[in-house]
Amino acid sequence: MVGLGPGHPDYLAPAAQRALTEAEVIVGYKRYIGLLDPHLLTGKKVISTGMRGEMERCEAALAAALGGKKTVLVSSGDPGIYAMAGLVFEIMESGGLLDRIEVEIIPGLPALSAAAALLGAPLMHDFAVVSLSDLMTPWDRIRQRVVAALEADFVLVIYNPRSKKRRWQIREVLDLVTKYRGITAPVGIVRNAARNGQEARVVYSGDVNETVIDMLTIVVVGNSRTRIMGKRMVTPRGYMEKYGMTGGKDGLP
Numbered sequence: 001m002v003g004l005g006p007g008h009p010d011y012l013a014p015a016a017q018r019a020l021t022e023a024e025v026i027v028g029y030k031r032y033i034g035l036l037d038p039h040l041l042t043g044k045k046v047i048s049t050g051m052r053g054e055m056e057r058c059e060a061a062l063a064a065a066l067g068g069k070k071t072v073l074v075s076s077g078d079p080g081i082y083a084m085a086g087l088v089f090e091i092m093e094s095g096g097l098l099d100r101i102e103v104e105i106i107p108g109l110p111a112l113s114a115a116a117a118l119l120g121a122p123l124m125h126d127f128a129v130v131s132l133s134d135l136m137t138p139w140d141r142i143r144q145r146v147v148a149a150l151e152a153d154f155v156l157v158i159y160n161p162r163s164k165k166r167r168w169q170i171r172e173v174l175d176l177v178t179k180y181r182g183i184t185a186p187v188g189i190v191r192n193a194a195r196n197g198q199e200a201r202v203v204y205s206g207d208v209n210e211t212v213i214d215m216l217t218i219v220v221v222g223n224s225r226t227r228i229m230g231k232r233m234v235t236p237r238g239y240m241e242k243y244g245m246t247g248g249k250d251g252l253p
Contacts, residue, residue, distance in 0.1 A: 003108020006194035114193035120232025
């Protein structure tokens with residue numbers, strides 16, 4: 001299982017590149033297959049499905065592996081973060097395949113890291129990650145997790161914030177943000193991180209326009225210490241206080 005990272009070839013790990021080069025079969029979601037350099041697909045069997053074809057993709061990859069083919073199942077970002085790794089193991093367990101197929105997971109750069117790099121340094125301290133997709137998790141449970149993260153003063157990273165059919169959840173979350181953090185909490189909004197059409201902006205929580213947010217967007221909500229510095233957002237780790245610095249140019253030549 002290979003993580004492609006955010007999609008730009010510069011962020012494809014060398015180990016992932018080797019696995020794709022050596023593969024005889026490559027399986028994945030159509031959008032993610034489309035992120036690959038066409039040369040990596042030449043001479044290989046490519047199996048792709050559309051949205052919600054997760055079971056089909058995993059079963060096809062396992063069938064190819066059982067047939068003796070070097071098989072790569074691709075995910076965007078990291079295969080173990082909101083991706084296919086867990087489902088593959090569940091299917092293998094249910095089919096008695098855990099001892100029959102050798103599995104290697106090659107990590108990839110997750111979307112939250114790509115987004116954070118564009119925003120500045122928002123994840124310098126403890127953070128929580130929550131997906132707003134309620135296809136497999138009830139909204140009440142998702143909301144409970146959001147509230148817990150806000151109450152505990154975590155930086156909050158939001159995946160799958162808004163889709164064509166699921167529009168109201170992000171507004172409810174933003175209302176919770178203003179309830180617990182006020183209207184001046186820094187919020188980073190990144191769309192297509194490290195892909196074509198990349199956009200990144202930092203605004204205050206009271207100024208977020210949720211209509212610009214979609215499934216290709218990562219939202220990062222700062223904690224009580226996160227600050228906007230220039231056009232970036234930064235969550236201090238605590239080094240300045242630890243070493244008696246007060247900010248600005250103290251201690252610099």
